[in-house]
Amino acid sequence: MARNRQAAGWRAIGSLRGVAIPALLLALWEAGAALGVVPEDTMSRPSAIAVAGWRALWDGSLVLATIQTFQCALIGLALAAMIAIASGVLIGLLPALEAVVGPTLDAIRPVPAVAIIPLALLIYGFGVRMEVLVVTFACVWPILIVAVSAVRGMEPRLMDIARTLEMSLAARLWRIVLPAVLARIAVGVRVSAGIALVVAVTVEIVLNPQGLGYSLTVAAQSLHPDLMWAELLWVGLTGWAFNRLLTMIDRRWLWRFHAWAGA
Amino acid sequence: MIPNALQVRQLSMSFGTHLVLDRIDLDVSDGEFLSVVGASGCGKTTLLRLLAGLIVPTAGEMVALGRPISGPSRERAIVFQDYSRSLLPWRRVWTNVALAYEVRGVPYKERRGRAYALLERMGLGAVGEYFPGQLSGGMQQRVQIARCLAQEPRVMLMDEPFGALDALTRQSLQDEIARLAAQQRVTVVFITHDLEEAIYLGDRVVALSPNPGRVAEIVRLELPRPRHQLTTREDPAFLGARHRLFNLLVGP
Numbered sequence: 001m002a003r004n005r006q007a008a009g010w011r012a013i014g015s016l017r018g019v020a021i022p023a024l025l026l027a028l029w030e031a032g033a034a035l036g037v038v039p040e041d042t043m044s045r046p047s048a049i050a051v052a053g054w055r056a057l058w059d060g061s062l063v064l065a066t067i068q069t070f071q072c073a074l075i076g077l078a079l080a081a082m083i084a085i086a087s088g089v090l091i092g093l094l095p096a097l098e099a100v101v102g103p104t105l106d107a108i109r110p111v112p113a114v115a116i117i118p119l120a121l122l123i124y125g126f127g128v129r130m131e132v133l134v135v136t137f138a139c140v141w142p143i144l145i146v147a148v149s150a151v152r153g154m155e156p157r158l159m160d161i162a163r164t165l166e167m168s169l170a171a172r173l174w175r176i177v178l179p180a181v182l183a184r185i186a187v188g189v190r191v192s193a194g195i196a197l198v199v200a201v202t203v204e205i206v207l208n209p210q211g212l213g214y215s216l217t218v219a220a221q222s223l224h225p226d227l228m229w230a231e232l233l234w235v236g237l238t239g240w241a242f243n244r245l246l247t248m249i250d251r252r253w254l255w256r257f258h259a260w261a262g263a
Numbered sequence: 264m265i266p267n268a269l270q271v272r273q274l275s276m277s278f279g280t281h282l283v284l285d286r287i288d289l290d291v292s293d294g295e296f297l298s299v300v301g302a303s304g305c306g307k308t309t310l311l312r313l314l315a316g317l318i319v320p321t322a323g324e325m326v327a328l329g330r331p332i333s334g335p336s337r338e339r340a341i342v343f344q345d346y347s348r349s350l351l352p353w354r355r356v357w358t359n360v361a362l363a364y365e366v367r368g369v370p371y372k373e374r375r376g377r378a379y380a381l382l383e384r385m386g387l388g389a390v391g392e393y394f395p396g397q398l399s400g401g402m403q404q405r406v407q408i409a410r411c412l413a414q415e416p417r418v419m420l421m422d423e424p425f426g427a428l429d430a431l432t433r434q435s436l437q438d439e440i441a442r443l444a445a446q447q448r449v450t451v452v453f454i455t456h457d458l459e460e461a462i463y464l465g466d467r468v469v470a471l472s473p474n475p476g477r478v479a480e481i482v483r484l485e486l487p488r489p490r491h492q493l494t495t496r497e498d499p500a501f502l503g504a505r506h507r508l509f510n511l512l513v514g515p
Contacts, residue, residue, distance in 0.1 A: 163335040
């Protein structure tokens with residue numbers, strides 16, 4: 001017990017250690033601004049940033065922008081996951097199919113997602129749909145690649161079992177293939193989740209008048225560096241929280257699908 | 264007249280130009296326990312996969328229970344040697360066993376009951392809620408056997424099922440499988456490279472010679488059942504068969 005408590009104490013100090021550098025930087029920053037060393041027209045002082053952030057949170061503008069950005073990122077990610085898992089499983093199971101669609105996919109894949117922003121604008125105009133389209137395009141690839149290789153790397157024995165039990169195609173997919181590849185696909189989804197946020201914010205900064213990216217641009221262009229900094233930190237914080245959430249889902253719900261489950 | 268459980272005529276299998284099995288003839292009667300021995304690389308596993316219907320022969324005929332083998336069937340269960348790769352690691356022990364019931368649409372409560380009944384019989388009643396990775400090798404192999412029994416097969420095809428287990432676990436599983444085969448009246452084709460195991464379990468032992476795999480000899484065993492790990496292995500008939508097969512497979 002005593003040792004446990006001691007260990008917990010060390011852990012607490014350990015996690016505090018990680019906060020030391022940001023805290024020190026903030027203190028230096030604030031002091032620098034107060035002394036006039038740090039230019040306040042670009043590097044607002046931390047206290048001003050905190051006030052601006054608090055205000056933006058309170059009047060709802062930051063919350064609205066966050067909802068808009070995450071709406072596009074999540075819809076795009078979900079669409080990408082569905083498309084990529086379905087086609088990835090199909091390509092993985094049918095090597096003949098890869099010979100047909102592989103070269104086409106390889107040709108499309110290197111196109112930078114931001115390069116299709118003009119195209120998306122032509123198709124849908126401003127709004128949620130064009131942003132979702134760009135996010136989906138960007139998010140498909142990591143999941144698709146992981147899905148194909150996961151299906152390829154499946155234990156062949158599992159298919160023998162499915163065949164011996166005379167499983168239907170649907171049963172094979174649902175009871176054997178998907179559970180066997182789920183853990184690896186989840187990794188692809190987490191990679192794509194990061195990309196989804198990056199792309200959503202990029203589309204908003206470049207073009208689409210909504211969400212966190214647009215707020216950032218407006219704050220900077222209307223010479224409100226304090227608000228811009230607050231939003232910047234907020235974007236980082238929400239992205240981090242989103243990633244943590246996905247990691248938690250993976251640990252809590254998907255652990256049994258990892259190859260080492262129970263071992 | 265009861266048809267033979269398995270009937271194999273002039274069965275050949277080659278992979279590319281490599282001839283693995285050469286004109287195998289074999290009859291396995293209903294309820295028989297047939298052991299197949301042979302050095303590694305003589306096509307034992309290929310023979311079993313052919314009988315399971317998982318691969319298609321280059322030439323020859325196979326008939327199971329009066330019907331030609333055209334593909335895998337629930338009637339023929341296969342127990343693999345590497346138990347750890349042959350269970351679904353994301354499923355609990357009992358849902359692994361219940362897989363066959365699930366595929367047939369047995370309702371949840373009933374399949375749970377039946378899976379647990381099988382697990383009880385295999386001495387696994389206490390670990391039904393575990394995941395396979397949490398069990399020892401011997402227990403995992405028991406789970407795999409239970410899963411195969413759940414598909415209610417007429418024929419069990421076993422591919423060196425106890426090869427990776429320690430000697431004590433192996434012996435207790437040998438007795439268990441002999442008991443189960445007798446109880447269920449299931450036909451067993453049991454592949455092993457362990458001569459004594461083949462004799463101890465089998466009604467007959469088929470010895471395969473390598474390169475390409477051919478039936479070298481079939482020995483019928485007149486050993487009383489139930490068999491006993493000590494007395495059966497000391498039986499003159501056991502020793503006689505062992506001598507004969509040893510000379511055949513390893514050389515005098």
